[in-house]
Amino acid sequence: xxxRTDRSRAGIMVETRGLRRVFSSRxxxxxxxxxxDLQVEEGEIFGFLGPNGAGKxxxxxxxxxLLPPTSGDAWVAGCDLRRQPRQVRERIGYVGQTGGAxxxxxxxxELVFQSCLYGMGPAEARQRAAELLSLLDxxxxxxxxxxxYSGGQRRRxxxxxxxxxxxxxxxxxxxxxxxxxxxRFRIWEEVRHLQQLGTTVFMTTHYxxxxxxxxxxxxxxxxxxxxxxxxxxxxxxxxxxxxVTIGVGDSDRALVALAxxxxxxxxxxxxxxxxxxxxxxETAMPAxxxxxxxxxxxxxxxxxxxxxLDDVFLRQTGRSLRExxx
Amino acid sequence: MKPLIDVWLVFERYLGLLLRNxxxxxxxxxxxxxxxxxxxxxxxxxxxxxxxxxxxAYNVFVPGLLVQLGLFGSASVGFSLIxxxxxxxxxxxxxxxxxxxxxxxxxxxxxxLNLVVQALIITLIAIPFxxxxxxxxxxxxxxxxxxxGLLFASLSYTVALWLRNEDSFAAxxxxxxxxxxxxxxxxxxxxxxxxxxxxxxxxxxxxxxxxAARAVFLGHLTQASVVQGVSIMGAxxxxxxxxxxxxxxxxxx
Numbered sequence: 001x002x003x004r005t006d007r008s009r010a011g012i013m014v015e016t017r018g019l020r021r022v023f024s025s026r027x028x029x030x031x032x033x034x035x036x037d038l039q040v041e042e043g044e045i046f047g048f049l050g051p052n053g054a055g056k057x058x059x060x061x062x063x064x065x066l067l068p069p070t071s072g073d074a075w076v077a078g079c080d081l082r083r084q085p086r087q088v089r090e091r092i093g094y095v096g097q098t099g100g101a102x103x104x105x106x107x108x109x110e111l112v113f114q115s116c117l118y119g120m121g122p123a124e125a126r127q128r129a130a131e132l133l134s135l136l137d138x139x140x141x142x143x144x145x146x147x148x149y150s151g152g153q154r155r156r157x158x159x160x161x162x163x164x165x166x167x168x169x170x171x172x173x174x175x176x177x178x179x180x181x182x183x184r185f186r187i188w189e190e191v192r193h194l195q196q197l198g199t200t201v202f203m204t205t206h207y208x209x210x211x212x213x214x215x216x217x218x219x220x221x222x223x224x225x226x227x228x229x230x231x232x233x234x235x236x237x238x239x240x241x242x243x244v245t246i247g248v249g250d251s252d253r254a255l256v257a258l259a260x261x262x263x264x265x266x267x268x269x270x271x272x273x274x275x276x277x278x279x280x281x282e283t284a285m286p287a288x289x290x291x292x293x294x295x296x297x298x299x300x301x302x303x304x305x306x307x308x309l310d311d312v313f314l315r316q317t318g319r320s321l322r323e324x325x326x
Numbered sequence: 327m328k329p330l331i332d333v334w335l336v337f338e339r340y341l342g343l344l345l346r347n348x349x350x351x352x353x354x355x356x357x358x359x360x361x362x363x364x365x366x367x368x369x370x371x372x373x374x375x376x377x378x379x380x381x382x383a384y385n386v387f388v389p390g391l392l393v394q395l396g397l398f399g400s401a402s403v404g405f406s407l408i409x410x411x412x413x414x415x416x417x418x419x420x421x422x423x424x425x426x427x428x429x430x431x432x433x434x435x436x437x438x439l440n441l442v443v444q445a446l447i448i449t450l451i452a453i454p455f456x457x458x459x460x461x462x463x464x465x466x467x468x469x470x471x472x473x474x475g476l477l478f479a480s481l482s483y484t485v486a487l488w489l490r491n492e493d494s495f496a497a498x499x500x501x502x503x504x505x506x507x508x509x510x511x512x513x514x515x516x517x518x519x520x521x522x523x524x525x526x527x528x529x530x531x532x533x534x535x536x537x538a539a540r541a542v543f544l545g546h547l548t549q550a551s552v553v554q555g556v557s558i559m560g561a562x563x564x565x566x567x568x569x570x571x572x573x574x575x576x577x578x579x
Contacts, residue, residue: 064421068579089423100418102410104343116335117422119328161418 012075013169013200014040014063019072021058032058034224035072040202040217042168045195047215048204049309051321055224056204057097060173063202064094077169090118093162093170097177099154100161103147107138107157110146111164118165132160136190152183159190163199170194172203176210188214208309208321220313227316232309239307239315241265242281244288246274247301257295263287268314272300275314277307332425336432344440351444354399358391358448362455369514377517381544384457389539390512392445392467393532396474397507399444401499403437403479404486411490420578430574434479434567441475442468460545466552467542473559474535478503480566487577510536534558 021033033055040046048056061067063076065085074081077091101110111132115125133142136156141149146157155175162170175191176184191201191214205211211218212232220228220235228235248254251269258276259267263284266277278284281304292299313321344350369383379386410416419429445468449459459467482499489495509516509523510532516524527533538555546552 066417066420086423089421092421094418094421096414096417098412098414098417100414102343102413102415104347109342113335113339114418114422117332117419117424119423165422 011042012039013042014038014046014074014076014202016063016074017072019059019062019074020070021055021062021067022070031070031224033062033069036221036224036226038219038226038229040200042200043195043198044216045191045201045203045214047211047218048202048221049206049208049211049215049218049313049321050204050221051206051319054221056206056221057173058224059221060094060171060202060204064092064171065089066094077167090165091167091169093165093167095158095162095170095172095175097173099158101146101154101157104145106143106145107149107153107160108133108142110157111160114161114164120165128164132163135163136160150183151179152186155179155183155187156190159187163194168198169200169202172201174204174206176205176207184210206321208313212309218309220309220316222313222317222319228312235309235312236307239277239311241277241279241307242284243305243307243311244276244278244281244284245301245303245305246276246288246292246299247272248274248292249298249300253295254292254297257291257297258288261287261291266315268318275311277311277315329425329428332428333431333435336424336428337435338432340433340436341439344436351440354440354444355447358395358444359451361391362388362448362452365513366455372514372518375518377515379515379517379540381540382456382458384452384455385543386515386540388449388452388457389467389543390510390536392448392471393474393510393536393539394507394512395444395448396441396471396535397478397503397532399441400437400475400478401482401503403433404482404495404499405492407433407483407486408490408492408495411486416578426575426578427571429578430480430483430570433483434476434570437479438472438475442472445471457543459543460547462547463542463545466547466556467539470535470539470542470556470559473556473563474532477559477563477566480563480570484566484570484573487573506530506532509533512536531558531562 016036016038019033019036020031022029022031036059048059050056058067062069063074063081065081065088076088079087079091081088101107108129111129112125115128116122120128133139136159138153138156138160141153146154149157176187179187195201215232217231218229218235219226246254249272251272251274254274255267255269258264258274263278264276265279268275276284276288285302285304289299310321366383366387369387372378373383449457449464485498486495489498509527509530511527516527516533519527534555535558537551541549541552
């Protein structure tokens with residue numbers, strides 16, 4: 001099956017095959033992205049979830065023509081990334097992690113300029129800027145310098161800059177990092193609204209709740225590789241049963257005491273915390289308490305929960321995203 | 327047509343940034359005016375020395391001052407590019423279909439225009455002090471300043487794209503600009519210098535620009551030194567522009 005036949009299949013917005021990017025470092029070449037295969041369907045909000053340094057931004061920069069891939073192929077919005085970078089640029093919008101608005105310029109001016117860069121005449125560009133200001137509810141600060149904007153206003157302006165030419169595919173790199181909860185929620189609403197207007201959104205995030213609440217489909221990336229892919233529901237369902245989390249003085253000894261018990265499907269432990277994947281939490285908890293007591297281990301805390309995306313991440317990578325974000 | 331429109335768009339944006347911040351122009355003019363008022367009078371007593379070029383203190387000093395302005399005014403333009411690289415402004419433009427070359431040319435043209443306007447203002451201010459100018463000489467002088475500006479703005483952007491860090495950029499640019507300045511005969515004419523210093527200065531292209539600038543102010547428009555200075559600056563400006571365009575197309579592909 002070649003990429004060309006895939007492209008003609010309706011509804012695929014992004015497709016990559018073996019996409020790699022190798023950077024040279026003092027200790028030799030490092031593969032920031034080590035062969036990524038993925039598909040993003042038209043109209044969906046696709047999330048790229050992973051810790052900092054996992055290769056999310058590098059992948060996004062390749063897909064948006066900012067960074068040439070070391071190897072591999074990609075089709076973006078119906079165009080060959082390697083052979084038609086210009087056509088790709090005309091069809092996609094991109095909002096980088098740092099935004100991209102100049103602090104000395106007013107929001108309106110930035111939107112007009114951006115529209116002109118996409119080839120609109122002055123009158124059309126002014127019209128488009130006004131539409132975007134209204135769409136993103138920025139009218140009250142439109143004629144102030146960006147320097148005076150709140151974090152949420154700046155982020156909405158950044159998104160506006162990515163939407164100037166009405167792209168059908170929008171890339172967002174960590175759209176809510178550094179925002180307060182209210183502003184984050186606001187951005188989620190904007191992203192959902194864009195989806196309703198027919199835009200496909202490809203976003204990166206290292207927030208589990210964001211990936212869970214916003215994305216139709218997810219790929220979890222770690223060390224430059226996709227380790228799991230699916231809808232948030234599918235991913236969580238792969239970890240059947242309940243999760244029992246124990247706080248204990250010596251997690252290594254606790255693991256020894258608990259691993260091998262018939263009711264424990266899987267046990268992971270480090271730094272005083274043990275996570276047990278069990279079929280039925282209610283019956284497992286008393287047994288766990290007895291076992292730890294018998295081993296003479298002191299228990300600080302015990303709790304039970306449904307599997308979260310963090311459990312999916314932990315299962316695939318052996319590390320917790322939550323700890324890294326904290 | 328599209329690349330030309332792009333150059334215009336970028337030029338207009340950066341010109342707008344400059345015009346909306348007029349305080350910047352004032353700061354840019356303060357230094358040259360301080361030189362005019364507080365330094366040039368020192369030269370008056372030297373003008374009678376043997377070896378001092380003809381034309382009087384201001385006719386020797388102002389052309390040099392304009393060359394100095396061209397050097398330092400343009401060498402620092404890379405700072406703003408580094409700030410924009412960090413803020414993501416450049417990346418946001420790169421992801422549009424805008425011509426990559428326009429991102430360089432639009433900025434450089436703004437820098438050149440800014441410089442030419444400043445040079446004109448300084449020249450006019452110097453007239454009451456006793457500067458004499460040939461009208462056509464003034465036009466040629468501004469053209470020469472434009473070439474110097476294009477040369478050093480291109481180099482500055484190249485170094486900025488290479489280093490991407492203000493501290494190392496400042497170190498590289500100002501350390502390399504200072505010997506160029508000292509060996510160009512801007513502050514004091516090199517005709518006063520010992521022979522060995524004159525010989526070293528012969529390797530400094532800016533020294534030829536200063537000689538050409540002094541000649542055109544006196545109206546010696548076709549002198550050999552003018553042809554030499556203008557062609558050296560023209561060739562170097564072109565080479566620097568090509569170098570900058572290459573590093574832009576590599577770094578901002």
